[in-house]
Amino acid sequence: MDALGEAVLSGEAPERWQSLPPPTEYLAAHTLAEEVDAFRGVADKDVRKTLHVGLVPMPEIAPDEVLLAVMASSINYNTVWSATFEPVPTFAFLERLGRQGGWAARHARPHHVLGSDASGVVVRVGAGVRRWKAGDRVVVSCVQADDQEPATHADGMLGGEQRIWGYETNFGGLAHYTVVRASQLLPKPAHLTWEEAASIPLTAATAYRMLISDRGARIKQGDIVLIWGATGGLGGYAVQLVKNAGGIPVGVVSSHAKAELLRGLGCDVVIHRGEIGIGAAPESPAQTIEYGKRLGRAIRKAVGEDPHVVFDFIGRATFGISVFVVRRGGAVVTCGSSTGYVHQFDNRYLWMNLKRIIGSHAANLQEQAECIRLVSLGMLSPILSEVHPLEDVGEAARRVQRNLHVGKVGVLAMAPAPGLGVTDPELRARIGEQRLNPLRPAATRETAAA
Structure with missing residues (x-):
């Protein structure tokens, strides 16, 4: 650990460590441009082979950025995409960004530091940063938006220069330090640990935009919402949001343990998908319709109606069923x-029944x-199921790659142990550990059943 990191961890006041320079190198999980063809012709693209943990050069921060000492992060599926170099190598993104020149040129490097979630402490602020200062405890939004684009001021997700950080x-955030724009920062919920807080922003906010926002499905009291992958990172937050909104969540799972x-x-x-005979992806349009009928019967048997909304991030294996089964x-x-990205569905059931397909991506800063x-009010709880040290990030990502996890998989960065970072223990006690960590006690049982 470098001197600045040790000072931050010691709990000293920021005034005591502001004179300490950031290290010239820092520990980070990264991929290498020289390995983009590592899985060519390989069936099992094991991310443990391409996710490296080692020292990388520290970048200079731009005027609108901060340097964050990362206490914890988490695994999202984009880390798996990055480490398998699919659907395209992420170095293509970095090269395109780097061609803009100026501060953007820093991003085009032979290594890519990954991770789109983080919680931590601000240690440096750029000259143009106004709302944040050294010592602030924050979580990071995964969205970088260009505030000089007109579309961004209508919705941060509509700008052509909007990018997913990490x-x-x-x-990115799977590291001891990260560089982010000040417009990505939000206050860390004081009753959560570092790893709990880091497990929230990307998936919870994505689910929020999909279901609650006026740019998403705008669910209301009494709405029946079908949720695929309901014990995953997105699905677990979707269940809570539907309940909070007065809706009826209908979760689809693949095992009794997950049920x-x-x-x-x-x-x-x-x-349980297997119990109604839709355990595998449909192989034909006719089978898609048959699976939709089986699922529809199961939903109507349980609640008497077809769903108002289907929450789908699974893609090719489920999308045709989703279009069929929604009311x-x-x-x-x-x-x-x-x-898979190429979806097939029977358009008759869409146009003749006046159904809608809503595309949604991450969430703007207001959402x-x-x-x-x-989360800060205790109305939305983290769904963290397991925590790994940064050195084991490959194994953590492999579990997500193989769908051996439930909820969110956390990664400790600078934080030396789980359970640290709580500054409002009274609120935590009122909410209760079981509500805050509903998946943690059962995580070992699910792992054994997988």
Whole structure:
């Protein structure tokens, strides 16, 4: 650990460590440009082979940026994409960004520091930063937006220069330090540990925009919401948001162990895919319709109606079923395609029944702030299931790659142990450990059952 990092961890006042220079190198999880063809012709693209943990050069911060001492981060599926160099090598993003010149040129390097979540302490601020100072405890939004684009002022996600930090940019959060724009920062919820806080921003805010925002499905009281992958990082937050909004979550899972976990999250209806005969992806349009009929019957048996909204990030394996099963006038909202990007569905069931498909991507800063406010009020809980040290980031990402996890997989960066970073123990006690960590006690059981 470098001197600045040790001073931050010691709890000294920022005035005591402001004179300490940042290190010239820092520990980070990264991929290498020279390995982009490592999996060519390989069936099992094991991310442990391409995720390296080692020292990388410290970048200079731009006037609108801060340097953050990262206490914890988490694994998102974009880390798996980055480490498998699919669907395209992320170095193509970095090279394109670097061609802009100026401060953007820093991003085009032969290594890519990954990670799109972080919690930590601000240690340096750029000359143009106004709202943040050294010593602030923060979480990081994954979205970098260009405030000089007109579209950004309507919605930060609409700008052509909007990028996902740690995936489409360098200097991500799976590291001891990260460089982020001041416009990515939000206050860390004081009752959470570092690793709990780091598990929230990307997936919780994505689910918030998909379901609650006026740019998403805008669910309301009584809405029935079908949630694929309901014990995953996105799905676990979706269940909570639907419940908070007065809706009826219907979760789809792939194992009895996950069904038990989902009931513990408070999901009203739990459907085991295998028990209704849709255990594998459909192989034909006719099979898609048949699977949709089976799922529709199961939902109507449980709640008496078809779903108003389908929450789908699975992609090719589920999308045709989602379009079929949502009710007349309903909406399928999608933010990803972990099983494949090319979707096939029968358009008759879309146009003739006036259904809608809503594309959604991450969340703008206002939506992120609204989501974090719910967390700070104790109305939305982290769904962290396991925590790994930074040195084991390859194993953590491999578990996500193979779908052996539930909820979110956390990674400790500078934080020396789990359980640190709480500054409001009274609120934490009022909420209770079981509500704050509903998936942690059962994580070992799910791992054994996987």
